[in-house]
Amino acid sequence: MSNNNNNNKDSKLNALENSKQLMSLLKHLKVQEQNHAFxxxxxxxxxxxxxxxxxxxxxxxxxxxxxxxxxxxxxxxxxxxxxxxxxxxxxxxxxxxxxxxxxxxxxxxxxxxxxxxxxxxxxxxxxxxxxxxxxxxxxxxxxxxxxxxxxxxxxxxxxxxxxxxxxxxxxxxxxxxxxxxxxxxxxxxxxxxxxxxxxxxxxxxxxxxxPVATCRYYHRSLNPKKLVEVGFSQIPANITMSLLIKLHKVPEATKHAFRPLEKKDVPSATLLVQKYLSKYSLAPTFDEHEIWHWFAPLKNVMDCQVLTDAQGNVTDLFSFYTLPSSIINHPKHKNLKAAFSFYNVATSIPVAELMQDALTVAKNNEFDVFNCLDIFENNQFIKDLKFAPGDGNLQYYLYNYSTPTKKSADIGLVLL
Ligand SMILES: CC(C)(COP(=O)(O)OP(=O)(O)OC[C@H]1O[C@@H](n2cnc3c(N)ncnc32)[C@H](O)[C@@H]1OP(=O)(O)O)[C@@H](O)C(=O)NCCC(=O)NCCS
CATH class of the missing domain: 3.40.630.30 (Gcn5-related N-acetyltransferase (GNAT))
Incomplete structure (x- = not known):
């Protein structure tokens, strides 16, 4: 009986997912057919x-x-x-x-x-x-x-x-x-x-x-119970809430000795980020002033932590910005606290370990969810770190510049 129920639920969920995908495809086709008067x-x-x-x-x-x-x-x-x-x-x-x-x-x-x-x-x-x-x-x-x-x-x-x-x-x-x-x-x-x-x-x-590139958002639940309560995510068939919570646990302490970025780190952090960004087909350049502006830790705005080598040079860096959402018309929860992945560079440790530590820091700071796009080398950790695909795409555009269409993994630019 319960199996049957689950099978029904499964097929209903599949049908729902398929019809959602179909709707979104139709919507996109409609947009493509449209004239754009402006x-x-x-x-x-x-x-x-x-x-x-x-x-x-x-x-x-x-x-x-x-x-x-x-x-x-x-x-x-x-x-x-x-x-x-x-x-x-x-x-x-x-x-x-x-x-x-x-x-x-x-x-x-x-x-x-x-x-x-x-x-x-x-x-x-x-x-x-x-x-x-x-x-x-x-x-x-x-x-x-x-x-x-x-x-x-x-x-x-x-x-x-x-x-x-x-x-x-x-x-x-x-x-x-x-x-x-x-x-x-x-x-x-x-x-x-x-x-x-x-x-x-x-x-x-x-x-x-x-679009120069079509990218997709991925979401890592940090507080699955609240995400389900507010309708941000659904409990998959065959899974109880306690199992869902267990599946999404992150380590309580970081594996590596990350610490917040400080002003003294700016020269080496700039070199590190610049070198990293030069691999991508659409990426910003940042000078030292810009690095300090964009990456300096700022409460409830920007988190950026680094590892340094014996000489004090930054070797690894993760960063995410705080962008909550209002939950519209919910009796219990008013806000969803989301972290959005910014720029991440791993040279002395695997990128998946860097991001695992970023998830730990986000969880310890009471974020409900950690979001990233499938840009950069993010596909290297998205699956293993249990990010799930979101509903919509994010399209990147350039005004008054034509360039061959790019894959999302060629994009090295984050817009807030
Ligand atoms: C986006 C927004 C400003 C558009 O205003 P609107 O009243 O819906 O649309 P208008 O009648 O003024 O203008 C329509 C034109 O704007 C274009 N347009 C709509 N959204 C756009 C966007 N996000 N970026 C660029 N152009 C956009 C439409 O394609 C259309 O041009 P077209 O006829 O050439 O296709 C409005 O819907 C809004 O504030 N939405 C919520 C915030 C938001 O989504 N902001 C954009 C974030 S990327």
Whole structure:
């Protein structure tokens, strides 16, 4: 009887999984068939274009760039955000907290913290005018946001391109499907072009013309009971909760003597990360200032730990950022605490041991789940460390730069 039940459950789960996959396939096919009234006007490759060479799609000069802001509908106005002003930063936080990315079933919504936003928006060389909001003229309520930060990205190991990373595109739920997003994208493009920068990198869950790479999220349960309670994961057939918990136990102490990154580590950590990133076909370069900005441990934002050799040089490094999600309408749990894998380099130990220790640190800091993409050499540990595939894909894009499509394992860039 119980076997039968389990078989039924199995086939139901399989059918559910198959229909989910089918739905997602149909959704993607639908997107591919769609005309893109906005993106078809932009310097990005067409979805069916086969690309063989690297290079910009269009070349413009400063004279070609419009000097005035794009027009908005009359009830709205542009607002440059000073993220060092707490009230303005709170406006951005609140817009994102209430309206930013949700999963397909609208159960979870990213909840980037105030400290995270301040950090993510102000790397070395950031420009205040690249943090732009849209407000309602009457009451100044923020209803839209987009940002750019400077980055140097190397494409196919040779092309060193000064570009921006675009992030935090958000339109208030009540103003969706009114073509506000293209206005935000065109305005940030104009402001970036005014600084003589013509390329951008960005990621999205949806398929647009045209992904450089299609990557997948993987999730490692650290608190399986809560993940099941909130509907983030399901108990597989044939398994009890106590077995599920046992299966996902991680060692209480790290195997290796990792310690938090310190300022004195910056020169050797920079060399280590630079050498590591040079293996990938789409990867940033970081100078010492950028390494310290992005990797310095910051409570509830960035964890980075290292091993050093006898000379004090960093030989191994793991890092992850803190990005909780609000749990929408759950009677018991309000937040899911997620760690997102950032950059990891293992030279004196196997990468699986490095990541095992990262999981231990995350577990000891009460993270519920540890996420990573199938980029870098992550496939070397994903299975053994019991990461499970997520529902959706993350697409990587370049603006005004065509390059042959890449495999996820060729990607060495993490966007927050
Ligand atoms: C993404 C978001 C700003 C789009 O706004 P919208 O009101 O749904 O769409 P609009 O009517 O303003 O604009 C539609 C156009 O924007 C494009 N678009 C939608 N989401 C996009 C994205 N994430 N990146 C780039 N372009 C996007 C659409 O493809 C469409 O252009 P097309 O006709 O050429 O295909 C909005 O849905 C939102 O805030 N979602 C939650 C946060 C989020 O997902 N942000 C993006 C993170 S990558």
């Amino acid at each position: 993106w078809d006007t932009q310097p990005v490759p067409k979805l069916d274009q086969v690309i063989e060479k690297n290079g910009p799609i269009e070349t413009k000069t400063l004279d070609d760039v419009r000097k005035e802001p794009l027009s908005l509908p009359p009830q709205f106005e542009w607002s440059t955000i000073d993220v060092n002003d707490h009230a303005q930063l709170m406006d951005v936080y609140t817009l994102l907290n209430e309206n930013y990315v949700e999963d397909d079933d609208n159960m979870f919504r990213f909840d980037y913290s105030v400290a995270f936003l301040k950090w993510a928006l102000q790397p070395p060389g950031y420009l205040k005018q690249w943090h732009i909001g849209v407000r309602v003229k009457d009451n100044k309520k923020m209803v839209g946001f987009i940002s750019a930060i400077p980055a140097t990205v190397v494409v196919d190991k040779t092309e060193n391109i000064k570009m921006v990373e675009i992030n935090f595109l958000c339109v208030h739920k009540k103003l969706r499907e009114k073509r506000l997003a293209p206005v935000l994208i065109k305005e940030i493009t104009r402001l970036v072009n005014l600084e003589n920068i013509w390329q951008a990198a960005y990621t999205a869950g949806i398929v647009l013309p045209k």
